Amino acid sequence: MQVSSHDFKARADKALHDPNLRQALSAMEKGFVSKRQAAVRDLPEFDALRDRAVEIKNHVLENLDHYLERFETQVLAQGGKVHWCASPKEARETILALLRTVEARTCTKGKSMIAEEIALNPFLAANGIEPVETDLGEYIIQLADEPPSHIIGPAVHKTKDQISDLFLEHHQKYGRTARQTDPQALVNEAREILRQKYIDADAGITGANFLIAETGSTVIVTNEGNGDLTQMLPRMHIVIASLEKIVPTIEDACTILRVLARSATGQEFSAYTTFSTGPKREADLDGPAAFHVVLLDNGRSAMIGTELQEALRCIRCGACMNHCPVYQAVGGHAYGWVYPGPIGAVLDPHFVGLEEARHLPSASTFCGRCEQVCPMRIPLPKIMRYWRQQAFERKLAPPPERMAVQLWAWLVRRPALYHFATRIAAYLLGRFGAERGYFRRLPLAGGWTRGRDMPAPSGRTFHDLWRTSGRGRGEAE
């Protein structure tokens, strides 16, 4: 995926003026938030489960090498293979080489953010292999030739009308010439077209929500069953996953599953939870002949032991973005890379560089709602603040912005001068604003007054009044 995070402000402005996006986002905001709230309310032990889930991931991150090696041993024992890939390039080339062994012309794909992270689809297409997205949301944005705007609802930025138009445009070649508007009819149309694609595919690629060390299993959750058809029908199943997806046991995976769907969509459980352990065995009725796990690092192991480590607990539920007022305002595409919202503001600077992504951790009010709803209790604002410090120290913000902060701090550190200066400011602003009570415009405050009035100060500072009231005498100067 093309990185355009540096352009965050312009992309956000564009998003704020896109009526279709406004409509799609307002529907999303209501759906996800209220459903999660109801799901959490119905499970009194939800917070205790969160604590347990955090403990599991913390333990894994402290012992990552052990569990990854255990996982590989088990995958091998089940007849599969693990491919360790340090970089996106290595992962892409590994996948291509695997697909070549089955002379693949098409491959179906379940939803995978790692596939987005390594920009797999354009690479496969350039090498003559057609990737077919089978998750409905991913299918829609593949038709639209757009990246996902949300990690669990890739097409959440699209309205129903836009989807009707896309299907009409792209499905004519299958003899579908009627514009469907009923959601169920749209789903059925996609399902019927995808059915043949599953059968034709030479390989199926899925992501993984969990890798289980004790069994060598990979786990995906879906609501459409598309993942099952993707991995069961073709000859080869390739799982692409990043290394922090590992958990020690099935029991651990089940604990985290209990907070995952509730946090994500407000469901108790996703409709399908699929455990894949090795290729088809002799007694199995179906399944792939070959099973491969492509394990991606891409800088994650370097996060261990740093301020970023806690972000590796993320289970990609999307709750942080669903509840983020900034995401709700601008949508996912404004963030300009694979991971949007608060988790993107934390991860993207690591993956694409802080020079590129400095706006992402900066564009937050630190309202703290993301951390409040994060099932894995990732201190998202704290990590965003860490990035802001890095950006400040590396002088990445424009000089006037830095200098304004430093000049203000210089004054704040000189209380006598500060009180003198604020007394004058209060007097002047109070005098000019007294009649109306507010300012429509104010020099140097254009960022404020372009969208709101500036209430006028009452004319004298508290400290001034306190001192002259006689109350301040005898107090520590």
Add this chain to the structure above:
Amino acid sequence: MPKGRRVGLFVTCLVDLYRPQIGFAAVKLLEEAGCRVEVPRLQTCCGQPAYNSGDRADATAIARQVIAAFQGFDYVVAPSGSCTGMLKVHYPALFAGDAAMLEAAEDLSRRTFELISFLTDVCGLEAVEATYPGLVTYHDSCSGLRELGVKAQPRHLLQTVAGLSLTELPGAETCCGFGGTFCVKYPAISEEMTQKKAADIVASGADTLLAGDLGCLLNMAGRLSRNGARVAVRHVAEVLADQGGEPAIGEPAAKKKSRR
């Protein structure tokens, strides 16, 4: 020496500059609750703008200054969840590698409280003597709510104000879009958030909006004023201290009229 808790009032820079009556309302409430209130003159700002801009060196220097200014008080109280959160939650984080300062920061943290929750939770205040006829709604500012757990306390005291009816604000826990320097760094996004909040406030039908943080109040009042909405905006302490008759935020000082 008079008895009672010795409280150092952290006025906050916005209250100092914009709306001193909030500071005086705080003093009145604290004194009525039996506290002795002093206002150390060495205080200016809590340093949050530097801290949240990534300027850790200046934030740390300002924190040292505040810690020194408030030594010796039984309690430090601020009429703001955001500034209280800075002193209480974030100062210790600034001194992680400095044992002596960390201890001083943690000591300050233990003594520091947001005004309204201090009145109820520490002073045990159950009711106030105040009158405010009108339909009031309340916005939960983010830091007070999520860093300090201020939620029930202001509502509890507001229910004891004569003539006041409280109606819940839809989306009361959603950020108003202020965010300190955020609102001027990302004005377009901030305005979108503030507009949603303003619409919710108007939809609540209330004639007065209250909250516990002046930054958020200036932001919401500014948008309501720009929209021409006739909602009076005040700090919750003003109403609890029976000072609700003064011009609301953004109202002309001269006319002394009330929108209620």
